[in-house]
Amino acid sequence: MANTNRVVVVTGGGSGIGLAIAQAFAENGDKVAILGRTQEKLDQASETHDNIYGFACDIQVESSVQETLEAIHDQLGTVDVLVNNAGLQRIHSVEDFPLEDWDQVIGTILTGTFLMTKYCLPDMQAAEWGRVITISSGHGRRPDKYKSAYVASKYGQIGFTATVAMENAQKGITANCILPGATNTDLIQNQLGDLADKDGTSKQEALETHILGAQWMKQLIEPEEIGALAVFLASDGAAKITGESIGITGGE
Numbered sequence: 268m269a270n271t272n273r274v275v276v277v278t279g280g281g282s283g284i285g286l287a288i289a290q291a292f293a294e295n296g297d298k299v300a301i302l303g304r305t306q307e308k309l310d311q312a313s314e315t316h317d318n319i320y321g322f323a324c325d326i327q328v329e330s331s332v333q334e335t336l337e338a339i340h341d342q343l344g345t346v347d348v349l350v351n352n353a354g355l356q357r358i359h360s361v362e363d364f365p366l367e368d369w370d371q372v373i374g375t376i377l378t379g380t381f382l383m384t385k386y387c388l389p390d391m392q393a394a395e396w397g398r399v400i401t402i403s404s405g406h407g408r409r410p411d412k413y414k415s416a417y418v419a420s421k422y423g424q425i426g427f428t429a430t431v432a433m434e435n436a437q438k439g440i441t442a443n444c445i446l447p448g449a450t451n452t453d454l455i456q457n458q459l460g461d462l463a464d465k466d467g468t469s470k471q472e473a474l475e476t477h478i479l480g481a482q483w484m485k486q487l488i489e490p491e492e493i494g495a496l497a498v499f500l501a502s503d504g505a506a507k508i509t510g511e512s513i514g515i516t517g518g519e
Contacts, residue, residue: 271296279353283452291494293318326379345390351380351401358461376420395439403444432510441509448516449478451487483518
């Protein structure tokens with residue numbers, strides 16, 4: 268398949284890393300469906316490029332995933348590339364972690380990844396070509412305090428993706444994870460106050476301890492760098508890369 272004019276789906280595509288990935292594929296000449304819960308936010312994001320289209324979807328709900336993919340099929344065509352990006356963070360120690368927050372994080376990151384992949388795979392299998400790219404995290408191989416649900420779900424995405432890769436290795440489909448380090452998005456910025464409160468420190472100390480403490484370059488990753496890697500993994504040049512977890516961390 269040509270490395271352009273494909274149908275790409277990006278979950279959590281309304282802002283941050285997801286929007287940067289969507290913009291990278293749109294610039295590549297692909298048609299990009301961005302998914303999120305708020306149509307207004309998606310509409311604003313879709314205005315950033317003519318090749319980006321917003322579809323409201325709750326990826327934790329099976330019927331919502333099915334209906335959204337049907338709508339994408341009707342408007343854009345069958346899905347060639349899936350980017351599982353949607354995520355959220357909740358900060359608590361394990362003993363204080365509310366079950367509601369745990370379920371929300373696991374549901375969005377892990378169950379959402381499962382449902383989106385489950386319902387995109389059949390068309391990829393029929394076409395004998397497809398790319399599943401899952402945005403895990405540096406926390407998919409390195410834990411951090413107060414993030415047990417996030418860390419568990421990110422480790423889980425790596426195992427799930429490896430299984431998808433193995434099951435589809437002879438069907439023209441690859442599946443890989445990207446493991447970003449601390450990225451310059453609102454998700455990181457919004458964590459700093461909570462982390463500082465937990466430790467009784469300043470936001471700057473929280474940034475150095477929890478976000479950049481183990482990183483060699485001492486620099487936040489830019490979302491556009493992750494977008495560039497995703498476009499490469501969806502290219503024919505990456506056709507033999509599957510079941511891998513590729514870090515973009517600044518060293519750690």
